[in-house]
Amino acid sequence: MTAIGMSSYSQAAPTAKRLSQRALVWLLCGAGGGLLALWRPSAFLPVVVAAASLWLLFTGFVLYFFRDPTPVAPQDREAIISPAHGLVDVVDETTEPEFMGGACRRVSVFLSVFDVHVQNAPVAGRVVLVRHQPGQFLNAMRTKSAQHNENQLIGIESLEAPGERVAVRQIAGFIARRVVAWVNEGDSVARGQRLGLIHFGSRCDLYLPLSTQITVKPGDKVVGGRTVVARRLSGATARRPASSASASTLPL
Secondary structure (H helix, E strand, C coil), rough: EECCCCCCCCHHHHHHHHHHHHHHHHHHHHHHHHHHHHHHHHHHHHHHHHHHHHHHHHHHHHHHHHHCCCCCCCCCEEEEECCCEEEEEEEEEEEECCCCCCCEEEEEEEEECCCCCCEEECCCCCEEEEECCCCCCCCCCCCCCCHHHHEEEEEEEECCCCCCCCEEEEEEECCCCCCCCCCCCCCCECCEEEEEEECCEEEEEECCCCCCCCCCCCCCCCCCCEEEEEEEECCCHCCCCCCCHHHCCCCC
16 A cells, blocks of 8 residues: 655646647647748748737646645544535435445536646545546536546545545546546545546536535535535434435536
8 A cells, every 4th residue: 555645646737738738839830831821921920929829828728727726624534525626516315336335425516617627535545446437528517427428436445434435436528538546546545635637627526425414515616625515423313314405406
Protein backbone atom coordinates (compact mmCIF):
# COMPACT_ATOMS: atom_id res chain seq x y z
CA MET A 1 0.00 0.00 0.00
CA THR A 2 1.30 3.46 -0.84
CA ALA A 3 0.48 6.72 0.86
CA ILE A 4 0.06 9.89 -1.17
CA GLY A 5 0.67 13.40 0.12
CA MET A 6 -2.01 16.05 -0.17
CA SER A 7 -0.17 17.95 -2.91
CA SER A 8 1.33 15.03 -4.82
CA TYR A 9 -1.42 14.84 -7.40
CA SER A 10 -1.98 18.47 -8.31
CA GLN A 11 -1.79 17.68 -12.03
CA ALA A 12 -4.41 20.04 -13.42
CA ALA A 13 -1.86 22.73 -14.33
CA PRO A 14 0.26 20.40 -16.53
CA THR A 15 -2.93 19.34 -18.30
CA ALA A 16 -3.74 22.97 -19.04
CA LYS A 17 -0.20 23.53 -20.31
CA ARG A 18 -0.42 20.58 -22.70
CA LEU A 19 -3.75 21.78 -24.13
CA SER A 20 -2.39 25.30 -24.54
CA GLN A 21 0.68 24.01 -26.39
CA ARG A 22 -1.44 21.88 -28.70
CA ALA A 23 -3.70 24.84 -29.45
CA LEU A 24 -0.66 26.96 -30.28
CA VAL A 25 0.63 24.37 -32.74
CA TRP A 26 -2.76 24.12 -34.47
CA LEU A 27 -3.12 27.90 -34.68
CA LEU A 28 0.40 28.31 -36.10
CA CYS A 29 -0.30 25.65 -38.69
CA GLY A 30 -3.61 27.28 -39.58
CA ALA A 31 -2.10 30.75 -39.78
CA GLY A 32 0.79 29.49 -41.87
CA GLY A 33 -1.57 27.68 -44.21
CA GLY A 34 -3.71 30.81 -44.56
CA LEU A 35 -0.73 32.97 -45.41
CA LEU A 36 0.46 30.48 -48.01
CA ALA A 37 -2.99 30.42 -49.55
CA LEU A 38 -3.22 34.22 -49.68
CA TRP A 39 0.43 34.77 -50.53
CA ARG A 40 0.08 38.42 -49.58
CA PRO A 41 2.75 40.00 -47.33
CA SER A 42 0.23 42.66 -46.25
CA ALA A 43 -1.92 39.94 -44.66
CA PHE A 44 0.90 38.62 -42.49
CA LEU A 45 0.45 40.95 -39.50
CA PRO A 46 -3.38 40.69 -39.26
CA VAL A 47 -3.23 36.90 -39.48
CA VAL A 48 -0.54 36.67 -36.80
CA VAL A 49 -2.44 39.07 -34.50
CA ALA A 50 -5.67 37.12 -34.96
CA ALA A 51 -3.94 33.80 -34.26
CA ALA A 52 -2.17 35.19 -31.19
CA SER A 53 -5.41 36.66 -29.83
CA LEU A 54 -7.26 33.36 -30.24
CA TRP A 55 -4.46 31.48 -28.52
CA LEU A 56 -4.34 33.92 -25.61
CA LEU A 57 -8.11 33.69 -25.13
CA PHE A 58 -8.00 29.89 -25.24
CA THR A 59 -5.03 29.70 -22.89
CA GLY A 60 -6.72 32.03 -20.41
CA PHE A 61 -9.85 29.90 -20.39
CA VAL A 62 -7.91 26.64 -20.03
CA LEU A 63 -5.84 27.98 -17.13
CA TYR A 64 -9.04 29.16 -15.43
CA PHE A 65 -10.84 25.89 -16.08
CA PHE A 66 -8.01 23.69 -14.77
CA ARG A 67 -7.46 25.72 -11.61
CA ASP A 68 -6.78 23.47 -8.64
CA PRO A 69 -7.29 25.09 -5.23
CA THR A 70 -6.04 23.22 -2.20
CA PRO A 71 -9.06 22.29 -0.04
CA VAL A 72 -9.18 22.77 3.72
CA ALA A 73 -11.18 19.73 4.80
CA PRO A 74 -13.30 19.94 7.98
CA GLN A 75 -11.98 17.86 10.86
CA ASP A 76 -15.37 16.58 12.09
CA ARG A 77 -14.90 12.80 11.94
CA GLU A 78 -18.63 12.16 11.56
CA ALA A 79 -18.81 14.35 8.45
CA ILE A 80 -18.45 13.19 4.86
CA ILE A 81 -17.41 15.89 2.40
CA SER A 82 -18.25 16.60 -1.21
CA PRO A 83 -15.95 15.01 -3.80
CA ALA A 84 -16.74 17.72 -6.37
CA HIS A 85 -17.42 21.41 -6.93
CA GLY A 86 -20.78 22.24 -8.46
CA LEU A 87 -24.55 22.09 -8.09
CA VAL A 88 -26.30 19.27 -6.24
CA ASP A 89 -29.20 18.19 -8.46
CA VAL A 90 -29.95 14.66 -7.25
CA VAL A 91 -30.22 13.28 -3.70
CA ASP A 92 -31.79 9.83 -3.59
CA GLU A 93 -31.42 6.13 -2.87
CA THR A 94 -30.13 3.94 -5.67
CA THR A 95 -28.36 0.63 -6.30
CA GLU A 96 -24.63 0.36 -6.91
CA PRO A 97 -23.79 -3.37 -7.01
CA GLU A 98 -20.12 -3.35 -8.02
CA PHE A 99 -18.59 -1.71 -4.97
CA MET A 100 -21.36 -0.68 -2.56
CA GLY A 101 -22.98 -4.10 -2.92
CA GLY A 102 -26.57 -2.95 -3.41
CA ALA A 103 -28.79 -0.20 -2.06
CA CYS A 104 -27.07 3.03 -1.03
CA ARG A 105 -27.55 6.76 -0.87
CA ARG A 106 -26.45 8.96 -3.75
CA VAL A 107 -25.52 12.62 -4.01
CA SER A 108 -25.05 13.73 -7.61
CA VAL A 109 -23.23 16.97 -8.46
CA PHE A 110 -23.38 18.67 -11.84
CA LEU A 111 -20.17 20.50 -12.82
CA SER A 112 -20.54 23.37 -15.28
CA VAL A 113 -17.58 24.62 -17.33
CA PHE A 114 -17.13 27.34 -14.70
CA ASP A 115 -16.60 24.92 -11.79
CA VAL A 116 -13.33 23.42 -10.58
CA HIS A 117 -13.08 19.96 -12.15
CA VAL A 118 -10.67 18.27 -9.72
CA GLN A 119 -12.28 15.60 -7.51
CA ASN A 120 -11.44 15.11 -3.84
CA ALA A 121 -11.65 12.18 -1.44
CA PRO A 122 -14.85 12.42 0.66
CA VAL A 123 -13.27 10.36 3.47
CA ALA A 124 -9.87 9.13 4.53
CA GLY A 125 -9.25 5.52 3.58
CA ARG A 126 -7.77 3.04 1.15
CA VAL A 127 -8.57 2.94 -2.55
CA VAL A 128 -9.62 -0.64 -3.35
CA LEU A 129 -11.26 -0.13 -6.74
CA VAL A 130 -10.52 2.03 -9.78
CA ARG A 131 -12.63 0.94 -12.73
CA HIS A 132 -12.95 2.76 -16.05
CA GLN A 133 -16.08 2.10 -18.10
CA PRO A 134 -16.27 3.24 -21.76
CA GLY A 135 -19.61 4.62 -22.87
CA GLN A 136 -21.53 7.42 -24.54
CA PHE A 137 -21.18 11.17 -24.12
CA LEU A 138 -24.71 12.30 -23.30
CA ASN A 139 -25.36 15.75 -21.89
CA ALA A 140 -24.17 15.56 -18.27
CA MET A 141 -27.21 17.59 -17.15
CA ARG A 142 -29.25 14.44 -17.70
CA THR A 143 -29.19 12.23 -14.62
CA LYS A 144 -29.27 9.08 -16.79
CA SER A 145 -25.81 10.02 -18.08
CA ALA A 146 -24.43 8.20 -15.02
CA GLN A 147 -25.71 4.92 -16.47
CA HIS A 148 -24.70 5.37 -20.09
CA ASN A 149 -21.73 7.75 -20.29
CA GLU A 150 -18.04 6.99 -20.07
CA ASN A 151 -17.23 6.97 -16.36
CA GLN A 152 -14.75 5.90 -13.72
CA LEU A 153 -15.67 4.40 -10.35
CA ILE A 154 -13.30 4.93 -7.42
CA GLY A 155 -14.11 2.80 -4.38
CA ILE A 156 -12.71 3.69 -0.96
CA GLU A 157 -12.71 1.61 2.22
CA SER A 158 -12.99 4.23 4.93
CA LEU A 159 -10.54 4.44 7.82
CA GLU A 160 -12.93 6.73 9.68
CA ALA A 161 -15.68 4.18 10.35
CA PRO A 162 -15.29 0.36 10.60
CA GLY A 163 -16.57 -1.43 7.51
CA GLU A 164 -17.67 1.76 5.76
CA ARG A 165 -17.48 1.89 1.97
CA VAL A 166 -17.75 5.09 -0.06
CA ALA A 167 -17.53 5.43 -3.84
CA VAL A 168 -17.01 8.32 -6.24
CA ARG A 169 -18.05 8.07 -9.89
CA GLN A 170 -16.50 10.50 -12.38
CA ILE A 171 -18.85 10.88 -15.35
CA ALA A 172 -17.95 12.36 -18.73
CA GLY A 173 -20.44 14.59 -20.52
CA PHE A 174 -21.15 15.93 -24.01
CA ILE A 175 -18.12 18.23 -23.82
CA ALA A 176 -16.12 16.28 -21.25
CA ARG A 177 -14.61 13.40 -23.18
CA ARG A 178 -12.09 12.19 -20.66
CA VAL A 179 -12.01 11.22 -17.00
CA VAL A 180 -8.69 10.76 -15.23
CA ALA A 181 -7.88 9.08 -11.90
CA TRP A 182 -4.80 10.21 -10.02
CA VAL A 183 -4.95 7.31 -7.56
CA ASN A 184 -4.44 3.57 -7.94
CA GLU A 185 -5.83 0.54 -6.16
CA GLY A 186 -3.98 0.09 -2.87
CA ASP A 187 -3.25 3.81 -2.35
CA SER A 188 -4.09 5.46 0.95
CA VAL A 189 -5.90 8.79 0.68
CA ALA A 190 -6.48 11.58 3.18
CA ARG A 191 -9.80 13.34 3.53
CA GLY A 192 -9.98 16.03 0.84
CA GLN A 193 -7.05 14.64 -1.13
CA ARG A 194 -7.18 14.98 -4.91
CA LEU A 195 -8.57 11.88 -6.62
CA GLY A 196 -8.69 12.86 -10.27
CA LEU A 197 -9.92 15.20 -12.95
CA ILE A 198 -12.80 15.41 -15.44
CA HIS A 199 -12.12 17.41 -18.59
CA PHE A 200 -14.78 20.13 -19.08
CA GLY A 201 -18.53 20.03 -18.18
CA SER A 202 -19.46 16.82 -16.40
CA ARG A 203 -21.05 15.07 -13.40
CA CYS A 204 -19.80 13.38 -10.23
CA ASP A 205 -21.79 10.88 -8.15
CA LEU A 206 -21.07 10.07 -4.50
CA TYR A 207 -22.37 6.73 -3.13
CA LEU A 208 -22.81 6.39 0.62
CA PRO A 209 -24.09 3.71 3.03
CA LEU A 210 -27.75 3.83 4.02
CA SER A 211 -26.55 4.53 7.57
CA THR A 212 -25.66 8.10 6.63
CA GLN A 213 -27.85 11.18 6.68
CA ILE A 214 -27.58 13.54 3.73
CA THR A 215 -27.15 17.18 4.77
CA VAL A 216 -27.51 18.83 1.36
CA LYS A 217 -30.50 19.15 -0.99
CA PRO A 218 -30.99 19.74 -4.71
CA GLY A 219 -30.08 23.29 -5.61
CA ASP A 220 -27.23 23.56 -3.10
CA LYS A 221 -23.78 24.65 -4.29
CA VAL A 222 -20.95 22.53 -2.91
CA VAL A 223 -17.17 22.89 -2.80
CA GLY A 224 -15.06 19.79 -3.33
CA GLY A 225 -13.00 18.81 -0.31
CA ARG A 226 -14.83 21.29 1.96
CA THR A 227 -18.63 21.13 1.97
CA VAL A 228 -20.17 18.57 4.34
CA VAL A 229 -22.74 16.59 2.33
CA ALA A 230 -23.55 13.81 4.82
CA ARG A 231 -23.10 12.69 8.40
CA ARG A 232 -22.66 9.23 9.87
CA LEU A 233 -25.46 7.94 12.07
CA SER A 234 -25.72 4.87 14.28
CA GLY A 235 -28.30 2.62 15.92
CA ALA A 236 -31.99 3.39 15.48
CA THR A 237 -31.25 6.76 13.91
CA ALA A 238 -29.44 5.08 11.02
CA ARG A 239 -32.54 3.04 10.18
CA ARG A 240 -34.84 6.02 9.79
CA PRO A 241 -36.22 6.48 6.26
CA ALA A 242 -34.69 9.20 4.13
CA SER A 243 -36.18 12.65 4.57
CA SER A 244 -37.91 14.40 1.70
CA ALA A 245 -34.82 16.53 1.18
CA SER A 246 -32.64 13.45 0.78
CA ALA A 247 -34.85 11.63 -1.68
CA SER A 248 -35.54 14.32 -4.23
CA THR A 249 -34.40 15.28 -7.68
CA LEU A 250 -34.01 18.78 -9.04
CA PRO A 251 -36.02 19.09 -12.27
CA LEU A 252 -33.76 19.55 -15.28
